[in-house]
Amino acid sequence: MSQASGSAASSQSGARGAPARIGKYEVIKEVGRGSTGVVYLSHDAYYGRDVAIKVYNLDSGADAQRSRSARKMFLSEAHLVGMLQHPYVLPIFDAGEENGRCYIVTEYVHHARTLSTYCRPDNLLPLDDVIEIVFKCAKALHYAHTRGVIHRDIKPSNILLTQDGEVRIIDFGIALVSDADISRIEGIAGSPSYMSPEQVQSLDLTPRSDIYSLGAVMYELLTGSRPFRAGNLHKLLHQIVYATPPPIHKLRAGVSEELENVVVTALQKDPDKRQRSGLELAAELARVHQRLRQSNTHLDLQEQFGVLRRLKFFHEFSHVEVREVLRASLWQNYAQGEEIIREGDLDDRFYVLVSGQCVVERHGRRIAALGTGDCFGEASYIPGAKRTATVRADSVVTVLKVSATQLEQVSMSCQLRFNRVFLRTLIGRLQGAE
Secondary structure (H helix, E strand, C coil): CCCCCCCCCCCCECHHHCECEECCEEEEEEEEEECCEEEEEEEECCCCEEEEEEEECCCCCCCHHHHHHHHHHHHHHHCCCCCCCCCCECCEEEEEEECCEEEEEEECCCCCEEHHHHCCCCCCCCHHHHHHHHHHHHHHHHHHHHCCEECCCCCHHHEEECCCCCEEECCCCCCEECCEHHHCCCCCCCCHHHCCHHHHCCCCCCHHHHHHHHHHHHHHHHHCCCCCCCCCHHHHHHHHHHCCCCCHHHCCCCCCHHHHHHHHHHCCCCHHHCCCCHHHHHHHHHHHHHHHHHCCCCCCHHHHHHHHHHCHHHCCCCHHHHHHHHHCEEEEEECCCCEEECCCCECCEEEEEEECCEEEEECCEEEEEECCCCEECHHHHCCCCECCCEEEECCCEEEEEEEHHHHCCCCHHHHHHHHHHHHHHHHHHHHHHC
């Protein structure tokens, strides 16, 4: 159930049967309902924020097996309160039990939609949007995996897209947590169409099971069709273990061989043949995204190399290091007045201004100007940090966008050179401002 799951938890009742309060939270309205319970839009007066409260249905009159599973799902999510702090994971703020009913409190994302919206052949997203969304999901899963959490239920309806185009992975109700036996739910747990071969066979799972599921989501976002379809569950599970999905390029024109290979790798039957981690998958997608954007520019790599070589920022770089940065970056043009980065956004990229002029704004007020060769995007040094200012093109500009994830893949000497020059430039700018 997306921002939905649960059931009431108060003796007082509000409009339409909703409780007036759940614990310390004021209930505003019901926003979702499913087999395991109800979700309410609520308000946290202490922090001054709206929250979603998922109340699990543990009614003793319900099916005993379903009640046990619902309680285990509650305990699994409760175990994660405050544990996963990542910009692309829906945070779990609180958990509690009241009047025999259990509830989880999470961030409420207003006007969010799930990726299911974009899994129809008549409503597919552009290729670069799909790549960016799955890139962010891969980063979030890598973060969760490094903390001993395997989601086990990655599917389009468990990935939210905010109004600003940001991603939130939700619903860790059946997640495997390395130090918690409570996460063990009997039988096959998950959504069959997106389960890995080892998951449908009830084998031991590793983080690469989530990578398979994310690959299945990407396949559907690209084509509007799931990798496997069958008339009954038995046939579907047999296909997942033994069959090969139809080639993506036969279902959607314009999908490059490189992009298709990324998805094919993620969907390998043998976990050892998939990407080793979410970080490796993210790096592969960043390279594909870079080439997709570069195919629409007028400069070839040799011309780009020559332009960068003349910028003061790259004077200390060797020829090899400049080419490494080029491979880890995206070359992009902006029209006058267009936003390059926006105050409050999450972004893991560094920027070098190749040509033109930009203005820096904070709270709508101009605070600085940037010219050719300047760099910006220092928030990328702090994982999960939001941009503290807006940078807007003051003329037609060209920027080099360097992905922090991609930068981790270049040589250590190149990384050190880039970081040293970038930070020195920023320190010089700050000293000048003083």
